[in-house]
Amino acid sequence: MKPLTVNFRDKAASTLKDKQIQQSLEHVYTGFFQGRLAAAGDTPDWNELRTKGKAIKDHTIAHLDYYLEQLTDNVEKNGGSVFFAEDAAEARKHIIDLAHKRNIKTVIKSKSMVSEEMGLAEAMNDEGFETIETDLGEYIIQLADETPYHLIAPAVHKSRKDVAKLLDDDFKEGDPVPDATELTMMARKKLRSVFERADMSVTGVNFAVAESGSIALVTNEGNGRMTTTVPRVHVAVMGMEKIVPSIQDLSTMLRILIRSATGQRISTYVTMINEARKSDEEEGPEEFHLVIMNNGRQKLLANPQMRESLNCLRCGACLNACPVYRKIGGHAYGWVYPGPIGSIISPVLTGLKDASNLPNASSLCGACHDACPVKINIPRMLLELRWRTAEGSTGKNERTSSYNERRIWGLWRLGMMGRRRFDFGARIASIVLRPLAKNGWLKKAPPPVSGWTSTRDFPLVASRSLKSRLHKRDRKAKP
Amino acid sequence: MTDRAKFIANVTNSLGRIDVLVPTAPDASTGTAGFDNPDAIKANADRALADAEKRASELTGLMAYSAASAGWNVHRAANPEDAAGLIANICERKNAQSVLRSTHDVLSQIGVDVAVTSTGATIGITEHSGENSSAKVDQSKATAFSADIGITGVDYAIAETGTVVLHPRSGLSRLVSLAPATHIAVLKPGDVLDSLDELFALERNDFLNGELAGSLNLISGPSKTADIEGTTVTGIHGPLEVHLIILE
């Protein structure tokens, strides 16, 4: 998928004005966010589980090369094949070549953010394969020719009417809008016939188990099971970080992932695939292929400050907790991963220069860190990336701050390095601004705070500092 | 260098190393169960099974509760005849023409074939015929997609989550619990594990013994989605209705 991170401000501004999307985004809080809180509250050892989940991921990522080797050996031992893709283009090419070789006509996809990185569905359709998303949200997005709005709720921004226009062939403007059940049943009918004729599937991977060469898939809809059962060729795609060492680690990881994603104790289906159809099974794919993709993740791995971001389980809890995501929506982030996690990984994977707004689009409130099932310290990494954009700390070519901005902070430092300067600067500001103020507040302030007064009044600097007031108080107190 | 070698070397370099470092058994805080010794794993698995027997009635009660929360229609059957009656009722209510079932012992015990055929429906069994052609596979799939009801036992159940666990194999197709619009699972005391921990301890033990099934399905309620305006709707791809019959 082509990054559009550079359009952040425009896309955010238009979403802020879109009343329907603003209303749809409410569900992110009332549904997902509060669901997670309730589920966490119902789990007595919740915090310990998160700590354990973090420890499992920290350990795995610290030995990622070892576990990748182990996983690959075991997938091959189970009769599957493993392809290593350095980037999205390699992955796409491999899967398309495979489809040609196997004479594939119809490809069904279950939800996979990694396949979004590859732009796989579009590429396969262009290549002449009927390629259909089967997660309802993804299906809606595919029909609308858009990209997912949320990690686990791709169509969260769509109203029922939007969906009706896409799903209901008979729907006309002015018709009563079908309810969610009717729309879902329309989708069921359409997708059933696709399932029955599909000959290849592409799924994601929630966890790959190194010791057994298994993959685990978490779905509520059952498309994860359909896609791994019906077609004769199953291709699973994963980012190289999605590994856990042991089968037994799944209980911890599933608990924290699912509760954090939807607030459920467990999703309707958890499917663990150890190999293609065994000879005594009635159905199941003939072939299992695993595609493991790097696509820039090594940059996260190589940077100790950013490595923790590879622990991400893609649950979406940070999006749901984020007051900024809940206003600007998923498309503003301009690439596959929206919200706080997107703000730390998209800049590294797609280029910080174009994405420099992403780490800055945060109030640093910390709600994402609180919500993360593996305790990823997202604010810390936002600050790290801000440092890179402001001062070019890891390369001057990444610096996007303006000369003026740098000059202002230089002046700020001068002012803060001595009390007299501090007081002097404040008094000048107070004197200059006083004529513009009413009751101690400014309706319009000059740069650099003019942005503030576009929507809010700004407080006037006091005529006397606290230091001066406390000195006066001391004098009064003395007889 | 092969793609694999190049890829892994890249990862190794990114980790700041020249060679792959084999992880050593980490301290307890590292979390992963990957370093548990085989004796401990076997002991865990044995304990999980012993617990399921010893605490059968308690765990069955917990299962009934959490399964209902997960969206199963939970029925208690005092004896095999009651269970058969419940199944016949569901077949009649759904006006089922064709029913598919697994070869779980519990189903023969309750005389499920008679119960189903008494309602006028046909019953098929998902047992591998020994014929391994793709035509046979296609035929099995078509049968499953055209069935109105799928009936299975359970390989395990999980009290923590209200989950039915199935390992597809000969006698238990992958689709019998997925393709038909209604799925009925029959559970007997002793099937219920305490939590996901016990399940994966057992799977791990099976794996170490070379007995891991080809796949594993955890099923907790009906197929559902909330992708349209956050409204939960059951039955998007899998069953719209799921029944759990607990045989006392």
Next chain:
Amino acid sequence: MTDNTTNPPRPDRVTLFASCMVDQIAPHIGERTVDVLEYLGIAVDFLDGQTCCGQPAFNSGFRSEAYPVAARFIELFEQVEGPIVVPSGSCAGMVRNHYAELFREDPTMVERASIVGERLFELTEFISRFFGNAAITGRLESSATYHKCCHLLREIGVNEAPVEMLSNIDGLNMTPLERADVCCGFGGAFSVKMPDISSAVLDEKLDNIEATGSSTVIAADTGCIFQMQGGLRRRGSAVQVVHIAEILAESLINTSETSSLN
């Protein structure tokens, strides 16, 4: 006041770190902080050289500008002993959590920052820890709601203590704020660089505030107070946003007036 047994030994002398914004924009909050501490029997010292902890530049990514300012802060507050109290969770979080990041190339500085950080308390944290949440039982006729400032809540871990403190004030009618722990959209330079997003977050907060029908919003961090008050003023609302130190101090004035009347 609560009895001594429930709390650690009480300090009788502290040093105030005002924070740059209280010092120059809202000095009355500093004065009310001193009032409250003095009421608790604490002598309050003020280091005249103080300016800022460095957070604004650090959060904006200008670490080379933040560095000397933060180092200066450490040097200054190393000169005194005993607890340091600041009426801001954000500044406390900067010193206690982020100095380690800022100074990470210099272990000596990290160590020095950690020693100062251990002595530094946010105001309500300080009162709650050493004097208990029922230490101040003044009187104030008003209707109010409490907003949980993000850094105080998530970086310092102060959640319900201020709410409890406020519940001990006679005549103060507290209404819980819906989504009290959701950010007000301030975020320092973010509020200036991305004003439309900052304000969209603020609008949700202000709607929830207005829904309480309270005349006053109580918060514990100056930036959030400016953000909410600035937005309310722009809406034409008469709701006042005040620092918790102001409420606690004012409730004590009323108590002493009442007692003098009796």
